[in-house]
Amino acid sequence: VRRGLAFRALLGTALAVALVFLTLPLVAIFVDVGPGELVQSLGEPAAAEALWLTVRTSVIAILIIVLVGSPAAYLLATRSFRGRAAVVTLVELPLVLPPAVAGIALLAALGPQGLLGGMVAGTGVELVFETAGVVVALTFVAAPFFLSQAQAAFSAVDRTLIDASRTLGAGEAATFLRVVVPAALPGLASGLALAWGRALGEFGATLIFAGSLAGVTRTAPLAIYAFLATDLSAALALAAVLVAVSGALLLSIKLTAGRGAALTAWRRVA
């Protein structure tokens, strides 16, 4: 009994240490800024502009990630084929890539002199120095977070559910949309939340690939960096807002997705 107690004390201590270490810097931002300054800095056009750009680009990136990533992850989760392990590793590689490297790599691939630079220019789309480039950078760094989570979520779906759906005559696409996705929803939502969080905070790849220009490519993290030297309190205030916005977004996704999944499960039973 006493050994069990000691172990539980150890677990509790570890959690307490993790909690304090991970939340203290966030708390410090809010202590440093103060609510009055926070509201005031939100009214500043440069800060509001950067926040709006961040929300816009990250939403587009997340839409692309979910629309392309879900079927891709489903394939990886449910089929076995030669080289599957290699494919899984390759699509998750950006997870461990330093953001600066991601930015340089994107330039080398899609920049004017890049591998596909001619092709990009041919379509008339400009990426470098344009908002579209920000979306590309966000998608590149955030997608692996969703892909790996979605894959795990799809693998965890009960095979008998899928088989039952097929036996009852539903096609593969219908089964995917009406059975697999709802069943995997909590996992998909947490993947989405992770990817979105990563996209909201993206800095290095955006700066190197898309540049930094107010209203066009200067997202909130870049604006924080730009303010850092001139107006530290504005930088801190914007940081506080970013923390609050990200936190609220992620929390709401987790809550709604959790409830939605519970609801669909309950309906199926009833």
Next chain:
Amino acid sequence: VTAGGPRLALIAVLVAAIAFLPEGCGNRGEPAAARPELTVVAAASLTEAFERGAGEFEPARVRLSLGGSDELAAQVRRGVAADIYAAANTELPEGLHREELVERPVVFATNTLVLAVPRRSAIGSVDDLEQPGTRLVVGSPSVPVGAYTRKVLGRLGPERARRILANVRSEEPDVRGVVAKLAERAADAGFVYRTDVLSAAGRLRAVALPARLGPRTSLAAAVGRRSQRPGLARAFVRGLVAGRGARALRDAGFGPPPER
């Protein structure tokens, strides 16, 4: 014992070995403990010269932290314990001096603002920058290179300056950002220092700016008030003016400080 046991233990030992490896292992020999340490925060444009100069500074082991001068000044204000602050202008160190965060700044070198273009570029003068559609990259207004750029362009007159600044596609936090965009040919032109073009090893070409635009810049360094070794730090700054540090600066293309 499961099969995973020994393997796990091996991984743990390897990780511990990497984590607690003696510090000197990654460095170029030399017993680290015997020599005192100096922390130098320096402008990104000084990267090459200081990396060489730091290695040749015998009295101490120099730890370099490089970035935009403005951002480094913000760090000093925030209490970063830097022994030396070396900026790409004189205004920022003077500002820190007025706030009593650093000692009196010393001008240790000069540099020249140039128009940098990719090696095979048709751009031959500042006039070409007025062409709409030219992709221009500059430093952000808070970093010295960006401030100089705006000052120089301002001397062209408000109309021309406006036309040129309308072509700015990105405001980079330091010179390295501008150089990278040009080296990757993502941008058509950018304003950097002459030394940046020299260290870009042939990928960039410098277009000199007319002298009437006043492209000459001065760099100043100051010893931090909170330095634990102010004597050593002052010796380092003296070396930048006349000594091995100065030689490394000349090699990198920096000019000598103006005579007083």
